[in-house]
Amino acid sequence: MDDDQSAEETAFVVDEVSSIVKESLEAVIGRNTYEHKRVNQWTSGVVEQCLGQLSKLGKPFKYIVTCIIMQKNGAGLQSASSCFWDNTTDGSCTVRWENKHLYCIVSVFGLAI
Amino acid sequence: MANQPLPLSQETLAQFNRSMATEPGVSGPPRRRLGSISTRRSSKDQSKDQPHHRPLFLRGMTVISSESSFLSPNVSHSHISMGKRFSFAGWHQGGRVSFSGLYLQQPIQEVYVENTYRMGPEPGCHFSPSRTQQILQATLDSYLDGVCYSPDSCSQLCQMLADLVLSKLKDVNPPRYKLVCQVVVGQSGKQGIRVASRSLMNPNTDNYTSAVFQNHSLFAVALVHDQ
Numbered sequence: 001m002d003d004d005q006s007a008e009e010t011a012f013v014v015d016e017v018s019s020i021v022k023e024s025l026e027a028v029i030g031r032n033t034y035e036h037k038r039v040n041q042w043t044s045g046v047v048e049q050c051l052g053q054l055s056k057l058g059k060p061f062k063y064i065v066t067c068i069i070m071q072k073n074g075a076g077l078q079s080a081s082s083c084f085w086d087n088t089t090d091g092s093c094t095v096r097w098e099n100k101h102l103y104c105i106v107s108v109f110g111l112a113i
Numbered sequence: 114m115a116n117q118p119l120p121l122s123q124e125t126l127a128q129f130n131r132s133m134a135t136e137p138g139v140s141g142p143p144r145r146r147l148g149s150i151s152t153r154r155s156s157k158d159q160s161k162d163q164p165h166h167r168p169l170f171l172r173g174m175t176v177i178s179s180e181s182s183f184l185s186p187n188v189s190h191s192h193i194s195m196g197k198r199f200s201f202a203g204w205h206q207g208g209r210v211s212f213s214g215l216y217l218q219q220p221i222q223e224v225y226v227e228n229t230y231r232m233g234p235e236p237g238c239h240f241s242p243s244r245t246q247q248i249l250q251a252t253l254d255s256y257l258d259g260v261c262y263s264p265d266s267c268s269q270l271c272q273m274l275a276d277l278v279l280s281k282l283k284d285v286n287p288p289r290y291k292l293v294c295q296v297v298v299g300q301s302g303k304q305g306i307r308v309a310s311r312s313l314m315n316p317n318t319d320n321y322t323s324a325v326f327q328n329h330s331l332f333a334v335a336l337v338h339d340q
Binding site: 034036039040042043044046047048051054055062063064065066067068069070071072073074075076077078079080081082083084085086090092107109111 | 262264267268270271272274275276278279282283286291292293294295296297298299300301302303304305306307308309310311312313314315319321336338340
């Protein structure tokens with residue numbers, strides 16, 4: 001039982017991370033339209049808030065958070081990632097979010113220490 | 114134990130008693146005796162009794178085999194195997210080595226080495242952002258030059274690029290470093306886009322690089338984090 005608990009505490013839980021990301025997106029961007037001047041601020045805000053919440057989880061992980069915000073103009077976008085890590089301990093989570101005016105893709109990679 | 118005709122059993126018993134006399138204090142079945150024989154005594158036996166015992170045993174054996182009694186096999190086996198035991202008992206010339214039990218090899222001692230905990234990369238073995246950036250830019254330029262964006266093929270192209278960059282960087286990667294590589298490919302339209310990343314890491318050992326490529330129909334951004 002102790003082993004199970006400790007394994008859960010030190011594992012990368014995708015659901016937990018995705019809920020943190022969605023909350024940050026709602027809080028920072030919300031229903032705003034795409035504004036070129038404010039995008040810089042938004043990306044920094046989303047990323048910083050995500051990192052802050054993730055570090056509060058207190059798990060022995062190094063985190064990488066990437067945020068892509070794109071205006072809805074009919075253009076296509078593809079994103080792919082490949083990782084060279086330890087499959088048993090490390091994990092990633094990608095959240096696709098959108099509102100009426102923009103798309104947002106946030107990827108979180110967790111690397112165990 | 115012996116239900117044999119009297120003349121034969123007497124002879125075998127006599128032989129038995131003679132051998133028993135040379136090993137005082139031993140009683141019980143012959144098999145048990147095998148386990149508690151000392152080489153010192155055996156050397157004496159060999160030197161003194163060999164000329165006597167062997168011919169006697171042989172004689173005994175020939176006589177016994179014709180009659181095939183119950184007791185004789187035990188006796189003959191015991192004496193023969195005693196002789197065998199002595200031959201590889203590890204007896205040194207002029208020394209007194211005694212042991213009891215079977216001859217066993219010394220168990221191979223395992224060498225225990227202390228743990229060496231490495232807390233960081235070796236000096237000079239760090240991730241090099243400039244070299245990685247050159248590799249990244251060269252890969253993007255070579256693979257995306259003249260390529261047109263199409264929704265069907267670009268998803269595979271994106272994944273392929275990510276795997277390719279990873280395989281190229283694995284060769285130049287210092288040992289025990291983990292790599293995270295992300296590639297974003299998008300259509301060049303009249304839209305605005307921003308790609309940002311931040312990481313929680315050890316600034317002494319970890320770093321990241323990025324490269325951008327753009328042509329008339331598509332753009333690509335590659336991000337590599339090394340930890």
